[in-house]
Amino acid sequence: MxxxxxxxxxxxxxxxxxxxxxxxxxxxxxxxxxxxxxxxxxxxxxxxxxxxxxxxxxxxxxxxxxxxxxxxxxxxxxxxxxxxxxxxxxxxxxxxxxxxxxxAPDTGNMEVFAKYGTEEQKRKWLDPLLDGKIRSAFAMTEPEVASSDATNISTRIVPGRGHGGNGYVVNGRKWWISGAGHPNCAVFLVMGKSDLEASKYSQQSIVIVPANAPGVRVVRPLTVFGYDDAPHGHCEVIFENVWVPKENIILGQGRGFEVIQGRLGPGRIHHCMRSLGMGERALELMIERVQQRSTFGRKLIEHGVVLENIAQSRMGLESARMLVLRAADMIDKAGAKNAKKEIAMAKVVVPKCVLDVLDRAIQMFGAGGVGQDTPLAEFWAGMRTLRIADGPDEVHSRQIAQLEIAEQNERTSVRRNRNAGIKSRL
Missing domain, CATH: 1.10.540.10 (Acyl-CoA dehydrogenase/oxidase, N-terminal domain)
Structure with missing residues (x-):
């Protein structure tokens, strides 16, 4: 790059x-x-x-x-x-x-409306989101299935009549729905299956569900290592016989996977860059701390292991940043679909790198590092969660390996064909 x-x-x-x-x-x-x-x-x-x-x-x-x-x-x-x-x-x-x-999740949801929404959907939902008048949530993950494989999603979105005529009826239970607890959350984008007979990646649809629609119930906020992240929250939400008009479907029935793939690519890069910002702040706090505290007659910064921690943190952050920027550059030049490997590598590497930096910083703060007097503990909770959110490490690593194998096989095939052509001319 x-x-x-x-x-x-x-x-x-x-x-x-x-x-x-x-x-x-x-x-x-x-x-x-x-x-x-x-x-x-x-x-x-x-x-x-x-x-x-x-x-x-x-x-x-x-x-x-x-x-x-x-x-x-x-x-x-x-x-x-x-x-x-x-x-x-x-x-x-x-x-x-x-x-x-x-x-997040408003950035991703606004991109969905901007990229796939009808003019009416944009007027009703995108405009107030862009103005900051409302907030939103994206409802995909479910407690009863392994949602890292989105084909498992069991929420049903089926055609049905309501007080407004033809539309869709939504039934399902979702959890870890970020933003659902916010007092200004006005709309959900809900992913569910609309056609069980369709092909594997054409069964899912995404519909717009107003937060105040009858049958929408926010059950409880869920904590992340004890943090409830109020007033934003990560909530369990039940959709029980929720009717929405047919105009509330995004892009079309059976096109849910297309929508989420368009949504997640840039969003993962955003998560990674925000994470690096946390890592940079943690490193600064670490350096300030070790210059102030003394153990065994010496400043912490005079201990070799502390200098090693600082060096490893800087090298890790610089390396991770270059990986993310390369992915962002690839998205700009070739589109998110053609930057899948770069996005996946960044999504695996960055949270681990920042977790390492946070862990070192916490260690330098001792007991103070795990309490509420610094942001380190809350940062750590968020970073550890990011190794699961937007696809766990294992899913991204699997994709990286598959893409790498396919690319190498293609290179090998090209070399063989070239060598065969050379031999035939001899």
Whole structure:
């Protein structure tokens, strides 16, 4: 991959965003946590700090940066350019992405509407999402099946009549539905099977389900290593005889796999770059810590093992970043479908790399590293979860191996044919 030169505009966005995250988002994290009420109130209101940061991000022109230049609704950036900015937001994952209206799962859902939505679907759902007036959730994972193989999904989406005429009836139980607990969550994109007789990858459809539709029930928020991530949340949701009009299907019946593949490629790169931002912040905290604390008569930084930890962390982050940027560049040049191996490699490598950095930083903080006085423990919980979310490591590694074998077999075949041609001319 050749180095991509950032335009003056992107360099200015980079500078402005870094200043916003360092001097406004990170300092506001503790206040945001204080504003989150205890108990059930945690799910009823968004802390006022978030509203202030959103207004500020809009003033600074740091709004909706994620939609790439192929979308008229976007900021006109490439995937590579946005990846650079996305890492900066990852330094304050609790606040910066949402403040800039660039947080998951809304980014992926907005891309679905922008790429596949009808004009009416865009008017009704995409416009308010782009304005930050509502939030959304993507309902795919289920508790009763191994959802890493999406062909297992058992939720049913079947044709049926409702009070509004012909449409679809949705029945199923989903869990780990990010964003479902948010008080502003207004819409679900739900994946389920609409035709059990169709071919393996044509059985699934995705429909738009308003969050207030009769039969939609958010059962409970689920915790991630003890964190409930309120008010965003990762929830268990039941869809019981939920009727939606036929106009609420995305792209068409049986095209669910096509939609999720279009949604997940760039989204995985976003996750990886935000993760690297967390890793960078963890490394900074580690270096600050080891220069301040002493053990056995010496500063921590004077111990050889500590220097090794710092060096390994820097080398790991640099290597992981290049892998992600290569994947982003491939998406720009060849499309996500042709960058599957690069995306999969980044998705496996980055969370492991950042987990290593976080683990070293936590070790340097000792007991303080596993508590609430630093972001390290919460970062670690999120990174460990990312090794499962959006496809577990094993699924991506399997895909990488299959693609690598196919590519090598193709190269071998070309060489054999070339050599056979040379021999025939001798």
């Amino acid at each position: 050749s180095v991509v030169q950032l335009s003056p505009r992107v360099q200015e966005l980079q500078r402005r965003l870094a200043d916003f995250v360092e001097n406004e988002c990170i300092p506001a994290e503790s206040e945001y946590q204080k504003e989150l009420n205890q108990g059930s109130n945690r799910w009823k209101a968004v802390p006022a700090t978030m509203g202030k940061l959103k207004s500020r991000a809009q003033e600074l022109g740091l709004w909706n940066l994620f939609l790439t230049k192929e979308y008229k609704e976007g900021a006109g950036l490439s995937n590579y350019e946005y990846a650079i900015l996305c890492e900066i937001m990852g330094r304050s994952p609790m606040l910066a992405p949402e403040a800039c209206n660039c947080s």
